[in-house]
Amino acid sequence: MTEFRLGLVVNPAAGLGGSVALKGSDGAETAQKARELGAEPKAPKRAAQALTELSKHQLACKILTGADGLGEESCAQAGLPCEVVYTGNTPSTAEDTKATVAALIAAGVDLLLFAGGDGTARDVFAVVPEEQPVLGIPAGVKIHSGVYAVSPRAAGKVVVQMLQGQLTTVTHADVMDIDETAFRAGTVRAKRYGEMLVPAELRYVQAVKMGGKESNELVLADIAADIVERMEDDQLYIMGSGSTVAAVMEELGLENTLLGVDVVKNGELLARDVTARQLEQMVISAGQPARLIVTVIGGQGHIFGRGNQQLSAALLAHLLETEGKEAIWVVATKAKLQQLDGKPLLVDTGDAEVDDQLCGLIRVTTGYHDEVFMQVDAP
Template sequence: MFRIGLIVNPLAGLGGSVALKGSDGMAAEALARGAEPRALQRTQLALTELAALKDQFFIYTAAGDMGESVCRALNLPHQTLYQPACPSTAADTHQAAQLLVREGVDLLLFAGGDGTARDICVEVPESLCVLGIPAGVKIHSGVYGVTPAGTGRLLARLVRGEPVSLVQADVMDIDEAAFREGRVRACRYGEMRVPGELEYIQAVKVAGKESAELVLTDIADELIERMEDDCYYIMGSGTTVAAVMERLGLENTLLGVDLVHQGRLIASDLDARGLYEYVKDKKCKLVITLIGGQGHIFGRGNQQLSPQVIRAVGPDNIWLLATKSKLNSLHGRPLRVDTNDPELDRQLCGLIRVITGYRDEVLVRVANPEYEAE
């Protein structure tokens, strides 16, 4: 019987869709802005992959939305070991992790973001295997699966007893206050042991600005030449898109989402709801880049680009920008999508054109592991 410890941070990811760039200390404001919790839904997506294996595992968890409610919803075998506060806090994560370690679980599964990974890292011994369900806004750490369903698929392999290598992965986090001001200050806080299956586990995010300024200028020039006056342009986050905004002479929200029309900045740092209201009945293009080292194009730091917004724009109207060095940093791994909508993720998989310079494009594969066998 495989013994799983489960901890869910129910507040993880709240700040993403409402443009708060994180959730640490911002949960109340995020909820006031209309944010909807998504950590439980993403945990359910992962654990659904275990539905056919109920006689092969047992889950130990915390009460309520820290794990018990998901187990009940899926009718999974479980026992509650800890009663958290309401709402739960980081202290609850620490205490729950201590109890699960004491219980002797084979693997500690947790849902959250980099802050949750830091809390878990403090409590687990080096020998314990962990696995994260991505539910936060910014996920720099290498302890998370590439998608919730991908995480579940990997966990199912472990439950079935299939041989899986274990590796040490970095736990990273950034200063959210600086992040909201457009500055990235990433720091390594330790490492934890994770299953080392590269198709399922995301890489540590590569931070810093692209040094190939000439290449960025070429990409910007190509994009600007394509722009049409009757079209609205959603400008995503990241330094590659920022180069386009700089070339246009417009202010840019480096870690947010802006809207451009006829060469003018229409709105800055939009949240998911406000963005949808702007674009729902307009001709639009979505301009994005990928996360260096990881390959995610949706679901990491750009939750303002909600499934509703992406569908309103349409998959054929996505312009993906990246330098070839950024693509090469993936070492052949495909691009990933994690929109929190499995059907949309499936639709977005396949080949996508990437603008890599002036009159220069390459075809790159988008392929989540849970769909690759289909």
């Protein structure tokens, strides 16, 4: 039997801008600014999480990848041998991603695994042949594309299934991206760039994000009224991104960062568009009790790990330890939940232990004094 050849490319800059509230990492200048603000690379670690699923099984697989942060580092973290086919620049650029992909294609890989966000997916799409199967490991700030697994571990499980011969079909999925400049100004302009072939495993591969604001303004007003009624004095409220949370801010009469995270206390805006480090200082270091208000990504079901990386695993672990799941208030219309077609809500914090703690049932506010229970999963 021919040995399975797995290609791996990691964009080390992917996700850098998330924790420092830059809304993305596209472009060398943005990535450099994120580093100057103290952001640390997360993509190599997330790729290693996917590869760790492979290391649990003794299956015939040869991994080909790029040098250092382009993939070699992730293989080392997972304890897996690899063959380097390309050596790039430090820090790496989009051209290094494309060059690594080209080298992997020339080497004849059976599956191309890549770690990054929508910008990385575009770079891969620009190089891969139409018939090349690929799969993304989510590691970016923006992940609207349908070519990504729902989590790093899920990506690894898909590869394991392929190695075990359990998957034989592939499907075309959309490559999407948004205008980061407009995104930072609070406007989502998503554009479809094409399609790539991905393994057809619906449990582990995410759907294309469904954009647009909630149409039912009355339902949003009801949700907002319920949340505001429950707010207590001298309590920090961390307001996540999205139009449903924005309705709560509107009910409070406060300015809102639609695609960022704000902090409210005693009915006043305490901090706008905060970073992960700022939140950890305000809550963990200062010992402030806090509640977190988040919504659901339409069409995908994520409540953590997509567009709200400011809500770090450390912050979530602290809230779970001190307050339990009651510290996390999920808000969503029933229409948005029905779009999931029975699928669970998803978490992908980058910390498997925190993900596991978040799993299980969670209350979702869907109207005024109206709640439903939803299952949370970390595939």
